[in-house]
Amino acid sequence: xxxxxxxxxxxxxxxxxxxxxxxxxxxxxxxxxxxxxxxxxxxxxxxxxxxxxxxxxxxxxxxxxxxxxxxxxxxxxxxxxxxxxxxxxxxxxxxxxxxxxxxxxxxxxxxxxxxxxxxxxxxxxxxxxxxxxxxxxxxxxxxxxxxxxxxxxxxxxxxxxxxxxxxxxxxxxxxxxxxxxxxxxxxxxxxxxxxxxxxxxxxxxxxxxxxxxxxxxxxxxxxxxxxxxxxxxxxxxxxxxxxxxxxxxxxxxxxxxxxxxxxxxxxxxxxxxxxxxxxxxxxxxxxxxxxxxxxxxxxxxxxxxxxxxxxxxxxxxxxxxxxxxx
Amino acid sequence: xxxxxxxxxxxxxxxxxxxxxxxxxxxxxxxxxxxxxxxxxxxxxxxxxxxxxxxxxxxxxxxxxxxxxxxxxxxxxxxxxxxxxxxxxxxxxxxxxxxxxxxxxxxxxxxxxxxxxxxxxxxxxxxxxxxxxxxxxxxxxxxxxxxxxxxxxxxxxxxxxxxxxxxxxxxxxxxxxxxxxxxxxxxxxxxxxxxxxxxxxxxxxxxxxxxxxxxxxxxxxxxxxxxxxxxxxxxxxxxxxxxxxxxxxxxxxxxxxxxxxxxxxxxxxxxxxxxxxxxxxxxxxxxxxxxxxxxxxxxxxxxxxxxxxxxxxxxxxxxxxxxxxxxxxxxxxxxxxxxxxxxxxxxxxxxxxxxxxxxxxxxxxxxxxxxxxxxxxxxxxxxxxxxxxxxxxxxxxxxxxxxxxxxxxxxxxx
Ligand SMILES: Cc1ncc(C[n+]2csc(CCOP(=O)(O)OP(=O)(O)O)c2C)c(N)n1
Numbered sequence: 001x002x003x004x005x006x007x008x009x010x011x012x013x014x015x016x017x018x019x020x021x022x023x024x025x026x027x028x029x030x031x032x033x034x035x036x037x038x039x040x041x042x043x044x045x046x047x048x049x050x051x052x053x054x055x056x057x058x059x060x061x062x063x064x065x066x067x068x069x070x071x072x073x074x075x076x077x078x079x080x081x082x083x084x085x086x087x088x089x090x091x092x093x094x095x096x097x098x099x100x101x102x103x104x105x106x107x108x109x110x111x112x113x114x115x116x117x118x119x120x121x122x123x124x125x126x127x128x129x130x131x132x133x134x135x136x137x138x139x140x141x142x143x144x145x146x147x148x149x150x151x152x153x154x155x156x157x158x159x160x161x162x163x164x165x166x167x168x169x170x171x172x173x174x175x176x177x178x179x180x181x182x183x184x185x186x187x188x189x190x191x192x193x194x195x196x197x198x199x200x201x202x203x204x205x206x207x208x209x210x211x212x213x214x215x216x217x218x219x220x221x222x223x224x225x226x227x228x229x230x231x232x233x234x235x236x237x238x239x240x241x242x243x244x245x246x247x248x249x250x251x252x253x254x255x256x257x258x259x260x261x262x263x264x265x266x267x268x269x270x271x272x273x274x275x276x277x278x279x280x281x282x283x284x285x286x287x288x289x290x291x292x293x294x295x296x297x298x299x300x301x302x303x304x305x306x307x308x309x310x311x312x313x314x315x316x317x318x319x320x321x322x323x324x325x326x
Numbered sequence: 327x328x329x330x331x332x333x334x335x336x337x338x339x340x341x342x343x344x345x346x347x348x349x350x351x352x353x354x355x356x357x358x359x360x361x362x363x364x365x366x367x368x369x370x371x372x373x374x375x376x377x378x379x380x381x382x383x384x385x386x387x388x389x390x391x392x393x394x395x396x397x398x399x400x401x402x403x404x405x406x407x408x409x410x411x412x413x414x415x416x417x418x419x420x421x422x423x424x425x426x427x428x429x430x431x432x433x434x435x436x437x438x439x440x441x442x443x444x445x446x447x448x449x450x451x452x453x454x455x456x457x458x459x460x461x462x463x464x465x466x467x468x469x470x471x472x473x474x475x476x477x478x479x480x481x482x483x484x485x486x487x488x489x490x491x492x493x494x495x496x497x498x499x500x501x502x503x504x505x506x507x508x509x510x511x512x513x514x515x516x517x518x519x520x521x522x523x524x525x526x527x528x529x530x531x532x533x534x535x536x537x538x539x540x541x542x543x544x545x546x547x548x549x550x551x552x553x554x555x556x557x558x559x560x561x562x563x564x565x566x567x568x569x570x571x572x573x574x575x576x577x578x579x580x581x582x583x584x585x586x587x588x589x590x591x592x593x594x595x596x597x598x599x600x601x602x603x604x605x606x607x608x609x610x611x612x613x614x615x616x617x618x619x620x621x622x623x624x625x626x627x628x629x630x631x632x633x634x635x636x637x638x639x640x641x642x643x644x645x646x647x648x649x650x651x652x653x654x655x656x657x658x659x660x661x662x663x664x665x666x667x668x669x670x671x672x673x674x675x676x677x678x679x680x681x682x683x684x685x686x687x688x689x690x691x692x693x694x695x696x697x698x699x700x701x702x703x704x705x706x707x708x709x710x711x712x713x714x715x716x717x718x719x720x721x722x723x724x725x726x727x728x729x730x731x732x733x734x735x736x737x738x739x740x
Contacts, residue, residue, distance in 0.1 A: 022507070051503060057552055062492050062545030069496020072481075073440075075503065077496075089541075096486045097493070104470035105482055107706040141707050165709035195713075242714045 001184055007177040009151035010040050010116075012185065013158035014078065018048045021076060024162055027054040027063055028080030028116075037082055038118060038177055060090035064115065068098055071111040076162050084119040085128025091136075098167045099142030114161045115169045119147075120213040120263050121310055122175035124303040131300050132264035137169050138241040138273075145240040146194050147171040149215035151181040153192075153238065160194040171240070173213035197244035199251065203233035206257035206320055209248055209274060211237035214261050214311060221316035232320065240270055248274060249281045256287040257323040261311045266294030288326035291319045361625055362605055363595035367653045369661025371600070380604035386668040392433065392599045393659050393669070394677050396425035399449040400656065401681035402458055405688050406448075406465070410634045414692050415465040419446045423597075423629030426655030427562050429453060430602025431530065431624070434610060437479065438527040440501075442494040445483040446562075447532050454480035458684070459691035468695050487533070488540035491559070494531030495546045498555035498613075501527050528556040528613035530606075536567020538583075539575045547587040547619070556613035558606065559584075559621040562596060564628035569641035584621035596626025597655040627653070 004012070017024050026041055032055035035042030045053040056063050060081060067077035081087045087094070094115065101111045121130035137143050144166050148154040154172075161168040192198070200215065201222050210218040215236045222232035233251050237243065252258050258278055260271035275290035293311045301309050364381050365371055371381070384392075403420050410418040421428065428449025435441060435453070443450055451461050456473050463472035464483060471482040484490040505526065533543060538561055550557050561580055565572050576583070584591025590612075594605040602624055609620035627650035631638050638647075663669035704719045 025503075051506065057545070057548045059545040059548060061542050062495075062549050065489065065492020065542060065545070066496030066499060066549050069493040069498070070500045070503075071496075072493065073497045073500025073504070075500050092486065093489065093492065093542075097484075097489050100470075102709055103703065103706045105475065105706075106469060106471055106702065107709075108471075108474040108476060109482075110709050112709075144708070144712075242712055245713070 001182045001186075003180055003182055004151050005178050005180050006148065006151050006154045006173070007038055007040050009154040009181075009183050010158050010172065011042055011044070012183070013155045014041065014044060015047070016155075016185075017076075017078070017159050017162045018044065018052055020159075021162070023074060024076040024078065025052045025054060025070070026078045026080065027056050027067060029056060029058055029063075029082050031055060031080050036080060038174065040116075040118075040172070040177075041080070060086060060088075061093050064090040064093040064098065064113070067113045067115075068093065068101065068111050071113045072101075072109060076112055076114075078114040078116060078158075078162060081115060081117045083129045084117055084131040084133055087115075087117055087133065090115075094137065094143070094167075094169075095140045099140045102166070103142060110165050111167055112162070112165050113167045114158075114164075115167070116158075117169060117171050118174035118177075119171045120173050120175060121300060121306050122213065124306070126303065127300075130303075130306065132262065132295070134169075134171055134240050134262075135264055135269045138270060143167055143169055143241060144195070145169045145171065146238060147173060147212040147240060148238065149173060149176065149212055149236050150179070152183045153194075155183045155185060156192070157194045157238070164194075171212060175213050176216070179216070195239040195242055195244065197238055197247040198236045199233060199247070200236045201232065201234040203231040203255060205231045205255055206259065206323055207233045207235060207248070207251040207255045208316060208320070209235045209237055209258065209260045211240060211262065213263060217311065217313060218261060218316060221313045221320070224313060224317060225320060230320065230324070243270070243274065243277075245274075245277050245281065248278055252278055252282045253285045256285055257320075258286070258288075258290045259293060259316060259319045259323055260290065261293035261316055261319070263295055263310055265297050266292050267297050269294055288323040291323050293319045361593045361595050362601050363598050364601040364604065365598045365658055365662055367597075367658050369658045369665060371662060374601075374604075377601065377604040377608065380607050381600050383607075384600065384603065386663075386666075388433075389600075389659070389663060390669055390673060392429055392603070393656065393663060394680065395429040395433070395449070395452055396599065396656050396659070397677045398681055398684055399425055399429065399452050401685055402448060402452075402688060405685040406462060407630075407634060409462070409689065409692055410465070415462060415634075416467050417465055418634045419465075419632075420628075420630040420634070421446050421448050423627045423650060423655075424562055424564055424624075425449055426599035426659075427596035427602055427624035427626045430599040431560055431606040431622070434603050434606035435530060436525065436527070436610070438525050439610060439614075440479045440481070440494075440497055440527065440529045442481045442490040442497070442529065442531040443483055444487070444490065444532050444534065444537065445485055446534075447483075450532065451480055454478045456480050459688055459695070462688065462692055463695055466692060466695055468697055487537040488542040488546075491531050491533060491542050491546035492549065494529045494557050494559075495549045495553075495555050498529040498550070498557040498619075499553055501529065501556055502553070526556075526614040528558060528610045530558040530560055530610065532560045532562065534567060535561060535563040535565065535572045535575055535580060536570065538580055547584070547589075547621070550619040551587040551589055554616070554618040556616070557619045558609045558613055559619065560606070561621065561623045562626055563623050564596075564626050566628055566632065566638075566642070568632045568636060569638075571642075579623065581621055581623035584619075587619075587621075589619045589621065591621040591623065593623045593625055596624030597650075597653045597658070599655055599659055 031041040271292035432450035432453030463469040581591035581593040
């Protein structure tokens with residue numbers, strides 16, 4: 001066991017990937033000597049060279065499009081998008097090409113591209129640096145979307161993403177890059193399936209489903225609720241596509257109440273999908289409607305008011321109160 | 327030179343042309359805004375200081391082969407158009423007029439080269455031994471692809487304009503890495519993925535004059551140049567992007583754009599199969615040898631409609647089409663072959679008979695090409711098992727089974 005930050009854990013995961021698989025390579029803006037704007041790729045170019053850690057031209061469609069070509073040639077490209085809000089010049093390549101190549105080739109071609117995107121708010125940044133676009137990708141069949149919330153998962157999930165034969169979007173909770181935790185690197189491999197959710201806190205009265213940056217927020221809310229005598233179960237989704245509905249359903253059958261929280265706008269978001277599915281699967285176990293907590297239907301607001309926008313402990317507690325009021 | 331000095335069409339503005347030409351000559355030794363032509367519309371073979379040498383590699387058999395290919399693909403085009411008219415295909419994208427650009431360039435490629443087409447490259451597909459009946463599956467609506475690109479190194483058609491150009495560059499970057507890996511292991515070069523030592527490979531990517539305006543072409547050329555990737559950009563300037571003329575896409579010859587990225591650009595008479603073949607052979611050799619990308623602009627013309635859904639009479643004069651018919655790629659090669667005694671009536675009769683046979687095969691296989699089972703779409707959305715897909719498939723099976731006599735086939739086509 002070693003203690004490290006999420007950023008360092010991804011760095012170590014990428015280092016392991018590059019060492020273990022000669023066909024893997026990293027590509028993106030400023031990921032070479034600078035080590036990426038968040039230093040997630042720090043030191044890797046020195047170890048593996050400019051052919052494996054490629055500082056690309058400033059061109060998101062070009063990065064993702066050439067990654068697709070490299071994957072078609074048998075390589076395992078891991079592309080970094082510098083910030084969430086800048087993935088859109090590459091959106092066309094992701095949704096019309098990457099997601100569909102396997103299907104439209106009748107299964108003959110695979111494009112195991114990983115796209116790393118730092119996402120979410122809470123870092124006091126300026127426009128386009130704090131967004132949560134995961135639902136836009138989750139709606140696209142053919143893509144897988146995962147997001148770690150702790151260093152151990154970060155270390156292993158990035159390696160699992162590279163080993164996955166499907167394209168994977170790896171959302172990195174940027175305000176948690178400096179969150180420290182223990183990483184078990186010594187184990188022979190990851191114990192957990194990256195597409196399965198984790199119950200990170202057991203409880204009996206209500207379930208809170210979160211992922212990425214909101215996991216610590218939900219845990220803190222559950223601790224606060226415990227002081228009021230409420231036992232809250234917290235699920236770290238880990239995978240946004242596919243969603244581990246079995247885990248949520250099992251929890252809801254136990255607790256009877258469900259709150260889903262994410263930073264992305266509530267409308268049309270992942271929370272709505274979970275609410276609908278769980279209503280179908282566990283209608284008779286639910287003692288209250290599924291309650292969603294999320295961002296408002298507005299462009300991500302200026303940093304000075306982002307605290308009002310982002311779901312926090314109180315917003316999750318308020319949602320739980322509503323669930324308990326039924 | 328200020329903006330007021332920019333040419334108003336691609337054909338004037340000598341000041342700019344002179345400047346660009348001087349730069350082009352430095353890069354290639356060929357003035358790029360001048361068009362390379364070897365076989366003229368009258369069927370006589372001219373000379374070119376750089377490319378005649380390449381044309382000299384073509385013997386009578388190869389030239390007859392070019393003619394047979396061009397005639398076959400034109401016949402195929404006619405048959406596909408007819409099949410569309412009969413409702414057998416949802417849409418057809420004709421290539422008539424562009425046979426020389428496609429056969430000349432396709433025949434210049436080697437089996438180890440990988441080709442990324444757009445959606446009109448039926449002639450290139452022929453040169454790569456793609457079963458043309460499989461090519462029609464996309465237009466019949468029974469597949470979004472139809473053939474396995476790994477069999478022929480001819481990628482699937484791409485309908486999002488220019489999206490395939492960065493794929494080509496990435497693939498070329500992969501070839502570079504394969505070669506470096508192979509060299510590090512002490513073998514000359516690597517042919518495929520973890521492949522054995524083999525001949526050096528390059529990538530060729532096709533796009534149109536309209537697509538040249540898309541950002542992906544720009545980004546691809548930047549990447550190709552930055553990494554000196556072995557890729558040949560083959561732009562078929564057929565003069566029209568549906569109803570929009572080339573002049574709206576560019577104010578200089580497209581080939582001149584290459585200089586802005588720092589690699590050679592060549593404009594070739596796209597109706598001259600000999601010149602197209604020579605120029606493409608040169609470009610692919612250039613790329614395979616590690617000298618980086620090349621842009622070829624094949625100056626040609628789409629004689630027919632953009633697709634079977636298009637009506638060119640709404641946007642262009644029939645006199646323009648007539649003018650280009652005089653430059654027909656098949657006619658000029660026929661004249662040359664006859665004049666040189668390389669082919670006689672018997673040869674042309676045989677080509678026509680082969681064409682009829684191809685058309686009959688295409689017709690028959692199209693009629694026989696049926697809807698796939700939708701279960702294959704469930705199976706191919708992801709490579710690895712996916713719970714949502716499994717859940718929806720299970721629902722579909724149960725739902726289908728609920729219909730009276732609902733056997734698998736009926737369920738699938740519902
Ligand atoms: C991104 C995108 N925008 C629009 C279209 C619709 N479209 C299909 S073909 C075409 C014209 C393309 O012209 P060009 O690139 O010159 O190729 P050509 O069809 O003449 O061979 C257009 C606008 C498309 N397929 N993709």
